[in-house]
Amino acid sequence: MLLARFKEEVEDILSRYPVKRSALLPLLNMAQREEGFVSEPAMRDIAKVLDLTPPQVFETVTFYTMFNLKPIGKFHLQVCKSIMCALVRSDEVVKWITKKLNIAPGQTTVDNVFTLSVVECLGSCGTGPMMQVNDDYYEQLTEEKVYRVLDDLARDGDCSLKSGPYMFPLPLAKS
Amino acid sequence: MPQYEKILLKNMEQPGYAGSLAEYEQTGGYQALRKVLKDMQPDQVIEEVKTSSLRGRGGAGFPTGVKWGFIPKDHPGPIYLCCNADESEPGTFKDRQLMERDPHQMLEGMIITCFAIGAETAYIYIRGEFRLGARILEKAIHEANAAGYLGENILGSGRTIKIYVHAGAGAYICGEETALLESLEGKRGMPRFKPPFPATHGLYQKPTVVNNVETMANIPHIINRGGAWFAGIGSPPKSCGTRVFCLSGHVKRPGNYEVPMGIPFREFIYEIGGGMRSDKPIKAFIPGGASAPFLTPEHLDVKMDFESVALAGSMLGSGGVTVMEEGTSMVWAALRLMEFFYHESCGKCTPCREGSSWMTQILQRIWDKRGRDGDLDMLDELCKNIAGRTVCAFGEAEVGPVQSTLKHFRHEYEALIREAEAAMPRGKEIPVLTN
Amino acid sequence: MAAQATSTDMVTLTIDGTSTTVPKGTLVIEAARQIGVMVPHFCYHPKLTPDANCRMCLVEIEKMPRLQTSCSTPVTEGMVVKSSSSVYAQDARKSVLDFILANHPLDCPVCDQGGRCDLQDFSHEYTATTSPFKELKRVFQKEYFSPLIETQMNRCIQCLRCVRYCDQIMDVKALAPVGRGTLTEIKAFGAHELDCEFCGGCIQICPVGAITSRLSMYEFRPWMLKRTDSVCGYCGDGCQITFQTKDNALIEINSTTGVGRNDGDLCARGYFGYHVSEHPDRLTSPLIRKGDALQPVEWEEALELVGQRLLDIKAKHGPDAIGGLISGRCTNEDIYVFQKFMRGVIGTNRIDSSVRYGHLNGVHALQRVQGTHRWAVSFDDIVSADTLLLVGTNITETNPITGLKVKEAVKQRGAKLLTIEALQPAIGSISNIVNLAQHHLGVKPTCYAAAILGLLKAVVEQQILDADLQATSPAYFNDISARLQALSWEAIHVQTGLASDTFTQVAKVFGQGKKVIVLVGPGVLRSSGGFGMTMNLLDLLLVTGKLTQPGCGLAPLAEENNDQGAFEMGGTGAILPGGASLGDPEVRKKLSQAWGRPIPETPGSSLPQMIKDAQEGKLKALIVVGENPLASLPPSSGIHTAFEKLEFLVCQELFLTETAQQAHAVLPACSYAEKDGTFTNTEGHIQPVRKAIDLVGESRPDWEVFSALSVMMKDPMEYGDVKEIGKEIRNLLPGTRILGPTPLPVQPDSSAVARYLTADYQRDIATRYQFPVNDSMDAGHIILQVSQSLFHSGKFSRKAKGLLQVEATGKLYVHPEEAARHGLSDGDTVKVSNSLGDVMTTVGFRERIPQGVAVFPEHFDEEIRRLLPYSVDPETQVPYYKVAHVRLEKVVG
Numbered sequence A: 001m002l003l004a005r006f007k008e009e010v011e012d013i014l015s016r017y018p019v020k021r022s023a024l025l026p027l028l029n030m031a032q033r034e035e036g037f038v039s040e041p042a043m044r045d046i047a048k049v050l051d052l053t054p055p056q057v058f059e060t061v062t063f064y065t066m067f068n069l070k071p072i073g074k075f076h077l078q079v080c081k082s083i084m085c086a087l088v089r090s091d092e093v094v095k096w097i098t099k100k101l102n103i104a105p106g107q108t109t110v111d112n113v114f115t116l117s118v119v120e121c122l123g124s125c126g127t128g129p130m131m132q133v134n135d136d137y138y139e140q141l142t143e144e145k146v147y148r149v150l151d152d153l154a155r156d157g158d159c160s161l162k163s164g165p166y167m168f169p170l171p172l173a174k175s
Numbered sequence B: 001m002p003q004y005e006k007i008l009l010k011n012m013e014q015p016g017y018a019g020s021l022a023e024y025e026q027t028g029g030y031q032a033l034r035k036v037l038k039d040m041q042p043d044q045v046i047e048e049v050k051t052s053s054l055r056g057r058g059g060a061g062f063p064t065g066v067k068w069g070f071i072p073k074d075h076p077g078p079i080y081l082c083c084n085a086d087e088s089e090p091g092t093f094k095d096r097q098l099m100e101r102d103p104h105q106m107l108e109g110m111i112i113t114c115f116a117i118g119a120e121t122a123y124i125y126i127r128g129e130f131r132l133g134a135r136i137l138e139k140a141i142h143e144a145n146a147a148g149y150l151g152e153n154i155l156g157s158g159r160t161i162k163i164y165v166h167a168g169a170g171a172y173i174c175g176e177e178t179a180l181l182e183s184l185e186g187k188r189g190m191p192r193f194k195p196p197f198p199a200t201h202g203l204y205q206k207p208t209v210v211n212n213v214e215t216m217a218n219i220p221h222i223i224n225r226g227g228a229w230f231a232g233i234g235s236p237p238k239s240c241g242t243r244v245f246c247l248s249g250h251v252k253r254p255g256n257y258e259v260p261m262g263i264p265f266r267e268f269i270y271e272i273g274g275g276m277r278s279d280k281p282i283k284a285f286i287p288g289g290a291s292a293p294f295l296t297p298e299h300l301d302v303k304m305d306f307e308s309v310a311l312a313g314s315m316l317g318s319g320g321v322t323v324m325e326e327g328t329s330m331v332w333a334a335l336r337l338m339e340f341f342y343h344e345s346c347g348k349c350t351p352c353r354e355g356s357s358w359m360t361q362i363l364q365r366i367w368d369k370r371g372r373d374g375d376l377d378m379l380d381e382l383c384k385n386i387a388g389r390t391v392c393a394f395g396e397a398e399v400g401p402v403q404s405t406l407k408h409f410r411h412e413y414e415a416l417i418r419e420a421e422a423a424m425p426r427g428k429e430i431p432v433l434t435n
Numbered sequence C: 001m002a003a004q005a006t007s008t009d010m011v012t013l014t015i016d017g018t019s020t021t022v023p024k025g026t027l028v029i030e031a032a033r034q035i036g037v038m039v040p041h042f043c044y045h046p047k048l049t050p051d052a053n054c055r056m057c058l059v060e061i062e063k064m065p066r067l068q069t070s071c072s073t074p075v076t077e078g079m080v081v082k083s084s085s086s087v088y089a090q091d092a093r094k095s096v097l098d099f100i101l102a103n104h105p106l107d108c109p110v111c112d113q114g115g116r117c118d119l120q121d122f123s124h125e126y127t128a129t130t131s132p133f134k135e136l137k138r139v140f141q142k143e144y145f146s147p148l149i150e151t152q153m154n155r156c157i158q159c160l161r162c163v164r165y166c167d168q169i170m171d172v173k174a175l176a177p178v179g180r181g182t183l184t185e186i187k188a189f190g191a192h193e194l195d196c197e198f199c200g201g202c203i204q205i206c207p208v209g210a211i212t213s214r215l216s217m218y219e220f221r222p223w224m225l226k227r228t229d230s231v232c233g234y235c236g237d238g239c240q241i242t243f244q245t246k247d248n249a250l251i252e253i254n255s256t257t258g259v260g261r262n263d264g265d266l267c268a269r270g271y272f273g274y275h276v277s278e279h280p281d282r283l284t285s286p287l288i289r290k291g292d293a294l295q296p297v298e299w300e301e302a303l304e305l306v307g308q309r310l311l312d313i314k315a316k317h318g319p320d321a322i323g324g325l326i327s328g329r330c331t332n333e334d335i336y337v338f339q340k341f342m343r344g345v346i347g348t349n350r351i352d353s354s355v356r357y358g359h360l361n362g363v364h365a366l367q368r369v370q371g372t373h374r375w376a377v378s379f380d381d382i383v384s385a386d387t388l389l390l391v392g393t394n395i396t397e398t399n400p401i402t403g404l405k406v407k408e409a410v411k412q413r414g415a416k417l418l419t420i421e422a423l424q425p426a427i428g429s430i431s432n433i434v435n436l437a438q439h440h441l442g443v444k445p446t447c448y449a450a451a452i453l454g455l456l457k458a459v460v461e462q463q464i465l466d467a468d469l470q471a472t473s474p475a476y477f478n479d480i481s482a483r484l485q486a487l488s489w490e491a492i493h494v495q496t497g498l499a500s501d502t503f504t505q506v507a508k509v510f511g512q513g514k515k516v517i518v519l520v521g522p523g524v525l526r527s528s529g530g531f532g533m534t535m536n537l538l539d540l541l542l543v544t545g546k547l548t549q550p551g552c553g554l555a556p557l558a559e560e561n562n563d564q565g566a567f568e569m570g571g572t573g574a575i576l577p578g579g580a581s582l583g584d585p586e587v588r589k590k591l592s593q594a595w596g597r598p599i600p601e602t603p604g605s606s607l608p609q610m611i612k613d614a615q616e617g618k619l620k621a622l623i624v625v626g627e628n629p630l631a632s633l634p635p636s637s638g639i640h641t642a643f644e645k646l647e648f649l650v651c652q653e654l655f656l657t658e659t660a661q662q663a664h665a666v667l668p669a670c671s672y673a674e675k676d677g678t679f680t681n682t683e684g685h686i687q688p689v690r691k692a693i694d695l696v697g698e699s700r701p702d703w704e705v706f707s708a709l710s711v712m713m714k715d716p717m718e719y720g721d722v723k724e725i726g727k728e729i730r731n732l733l734p735g736t737r738i739l740g741p742t743p744l745p746v747q748p749d750s751s752a753v754a755r756y757l758t759a760d761y762q763r764d765i766a767t768r769y770q771f772p773v774n775d776s777m778d779a780g781h782i783i784l785q786v787s788q789s790l791f792h793s794g795k796f797s798r799k800a801k802g803l804l805q806v807e808a809t810g811k812l813y814v815h816p817e818e819a820a821r822h823g824l825s826d827g828d829t830v831k832v833s834n835s836l837g838d839v840m841t842t843v844g845f846r847e848r849i850p851q852g853v854a855v856f857p858e859h860f861d862e863e864i865r866r867l868l869p870y871s872v873d874p875e876t877q878v879p880y881y882k883v884a885h886v887r888l889e890k891v892v893g
């Protein structure tokens, strides 16, 4: 059982809320962190801990777009397509990725390393085009940058181009 | 470039400032909290915020002090504070910076707010994608707890205040305050009908204040420097203080800029934002996030305050300014936005749910050159039938882009439809039988 | 309408020009409905909390910005509402319909809702003839949903009434709105099929045809159906149902909100269990035994044989050589005529009915303590109670609609729920009442007595006592206190596993209640010591001063639909119609005068007594009406040997039951769907049963058979129709009217209470204020409880094809951990054994069953009942046989 493995974390999460059900999103986020998606056993497990029926968990899971109900690739490339990014050519980013990895939005590479999704605004409109890969943001993308991110991730599992704490524009050096 | 005094971004713009507790304290952080705990009663804090005329920075612009004043007095509790860090309005990315670069500023604001409204527990509802932000906030909360600014018996005052970070999971609507509460209760993020308002029936049906990150970040400064000081900034009496506006689109220097409310868009876009990134002139701009109706170059001299923008037929909203250059198709722009609203409609209200899918389909057809005579009337009609007839303000939001582009750029739609008709002539009219 | 409204709680407003005054808090849509203004709506339903999602009910309200949803707006003083008189509102509604129809498939020709569909009706009223929608409609993949409930999600208008019903009313939470926006569809869990209580509520509450019944799918158009309002024949809740028939075939059953004791709610049995009447195995002609076989004959021949044999036996052995047993499923009229036949024509008081199986304990206890044979409370009192104590009810499965009243009180009105049940909190696909309890005392099925005593002890120790009564009846209080003092908390702990402070907490909540109702169910009424436990619960209400307060009382739950009526009609030997005891001279006089026949002098005898007498050769003949003792009672009761000794056994039956197979004559009776009459529900409401379909084959209502037999036996007791019987009953028993306003519950009779407090309580205080002598359980044994399932009723419902879809076989249900202790997995074959024998069966898991207990549904107990020991209550002659100690062993291979 998933939750049994993280007993302390579960207890900690539960302790934050006066009503158990509030822990639902945190526990689902945790389940997805561990398994890459929200599995049926995980939903049943969570239902039990929170005194919910499995359908109550399911209805909540399906409302939120970040939860995957099926396993996906190791790296989830989510390219923002909302208008602010689109104005700075985010549609190209999708094309670049498609070209490089040979997958269309919604698909996963055969080696299960990358899954490509096109998503709505991720809150970095000033630094578009951008994409989120798992927990990290990659912004002000160019074709080269995208390829480097993909290469680095495939090779090292990480990429130094990811964003740190947001600040844009960077303050001009005092003259 | 004109220089204005920064309030919220001041710290973080210091070179090397990383937002740790020590750094925040060095710049005078948590002095406001000390002052409040030492010298002020909750009511005085509320009065001070009322004096400041601070209005919510989340989108609706409701006066913050007034909102706090709605919390019933002598309520047995619990009372909750929820900080709205859902920041999902396309075009808006200021809260992210406020949280990631200077988390203690908003935490201090939240602690003071809790004190003022009598809350012991506060949640920061942060959009699920902001993993980094959530980690930074958690670390800051940890620091604040350790330093005695949070937790039990804060600074020896006997007050207990706990703050938790609660991550969403991908749903724009959860930024709407009642949907946020539902989501925080572990449910589908569907807005509740009002009344009752969160001030009396909020989280777990208990009195609750929901405030935006930026709203919270302003609080310590108001306490430190006084409500009157704040009320003198910007465009008094109704749009006081600075705002962190987010600039995006076809501009040279997109990003977050803190300026006093009331400067004209022209100054903001051309001087602060460096103007258009290419030589093309500006064609249209969104003044306050995706929900705000489009404005045109004619409106460049409109002042960036709540009233002026409203008068111009749009809204200051979340402060996200998106600029589009000449050559950008307004039909395409409306379609992109409509797709967003279609994707994000929670599905509770019939007009919003069905209308967003209906309008998306029509816009898609027009854009694909399969438009039909009557499509524009239909769009007009649909907008009219959605706005004002839904539970939450999403209904108004989703029609804004379409209505405003139809108003200012109708000819672009018509041109596309004419192209479609030229490519595919219409069939015969059905004759009306007469006797 | 309340004419003298006080200004504080009433509000006056104007709707479409008409002024009206309604209670504060009323919703505008309700206020409008009350003056005949129908505001169109989809998501609103009077049973549910408003959600205001469909936006159909918009109205214009003066001084309010924009249009308002009348379903979520409470009235305020001086409000001026415009509904159909507002062009804006009308226009908005039209547009909402356009929106809804945009994605609606308009497949009305093949939709079972077509013709009674809110969407059709409102479209007809509001929209133009063509839809402005010219885009692509959303299409959901059709998926299998469940064996009984079908969904067609393309028709769904997303009002979420079904989801809210399943949660708010049923507390089942089996339906999930899945996805977001237009693509939201109603599902269960993942790709799994629906697993729930199958109450049919979602079908009934869906305003369109998105959720329908598979049992009647595509079989009808609503306008072809004939409606017959009647009462459900399964449990004691007495739900009002409407039979929908087409060409004499039962097509479906439904129920209307606002109508009946059930207010439109039903359970799986009521909603899906209606095929019994049309089962192909129904007996269609009389049968008489010729040699070894039963052979069909004409009614004439059968009646002649039965009449003659009864006359012969009576002549030879006296009238008391003949006994009669009638089912609590029969109508009041059937039972009344039956007992009149037995007493008046045969001349014996050897009469019994299924009320004997447990409900009698409740009725006798009420009679003894408060002098009534009915509840002194009603369903309405349950709903408005502030504190409810449930003892051994297993209420969801036994009396599901009474269960809904409890849920309403707790979930919607904030009542405090206390439970003493052999259940533990656990979420499952069937709602679990103890999940809602503020305090739950989980006990083994054999420990109710100790738990009740523990509660009484806590009440006395905490001095949660009625001081006035204490002053006027010191002896009673002292006696009880002394008895309770003699019981140590340690002993109570050993029995129940519960500590004294747990009881103290429950006692305090109980004591604080102003409107307190104790519901007691089969766990107590049908288990050893049932009468004493019920008496003690009445003592609990009495010592705390609640018993005689309005809105307070004890409510024993009747399992069968007319158990209460069986008692009231004189269906038990020692009791005359109206509830008077057999010895009551006045009633005897009145009845014998009315009947023109003497009432026999011999004592009444119970079924256990008749079994004994048959074994001893004193009872020679038995008339069994709708009962099946050979399949109800365990072999340990001696029923088999008793029946073998009978010289003559006649059965009136729908089917060739185990008992009927042994009979010398079998007379085909008709079911509740084919006859008129009345049933009396558990709270004592007498409700009309109406004939919906023609008699099946040659079957006849039971009363008609007795009437015919009486003619054969030269002592005619003739009735033209059932109305004549009803009239006779009403003349004899005032207060049995069926028309007019809902009667108020009877109130405790103060002289009876006084009698009880002074002397009557002493009669059995010694036995009921001590722990039952539990034959201690051997190591390695667990408790087997044979009990009621939600999906069946007796053995009868096993002929209902709908119910068999949900539950077709019996399983031994245990907690997964209990199973693990025995090395058992879900679905394993297990050997269940004790000194009475052994039985193989299958294991199923249920987390709500406490460890150390196994539960088997009584409806499938033909094997397992061999393991059940049998005893009889010395006071009420109720037979106890629902609990045994058994061993479990995994069967390998």
Ligand SMILES: Cc1cc2nc3c(=O)[nH]c(=O)nc-3n(C[C@H](O)[C@H](O)[C@H](O)COP(=O)(O)O)c2cc1C
Pocket (backbone or CB within 6 Å): B055, B056, B057, B058, B059, B060, B061, B062, B064, B084, B085, B086, B087, B088, B089, B172, B173, B174, B175, B176, B177, B178, B210, B211, B212, B213, B215, B216, B392, B393, B394, B397
């Ligand atoms: C559809 C919708 C989305 C919203 N999203 C956000 C959001 O992402 N962040 C936010 O702070 N407020 C958002 N709001 C505004 C909130 O409902 C609410 O007004 C705000 O959190 C109040 O805080 P304030 O008074 O400090 O502005 C949204 C409102 C609507 C109708």
Ligand code: SF4
Pocket (backbone or CB within 6 Å): B173, B190, B191, B344, B345, B346, B347, B348, B349, B350, B352, B353, B390, B391, B392, B393, B394, B395
């Ligand atoms: S307006 Fe749209 S987003 Fe808001 S509650 Fe209604 S359906 Fe949901």
Ligand code: FES
Pocket (backbone or CB within 6 Å): C040, C041, C042, C043, C044, C051, C052, C053, C054, C055, C056, C057, C058, C069, C070, C071, C072
């Ligand atoms: S009935 Fe009022 S909104 Fe649906």
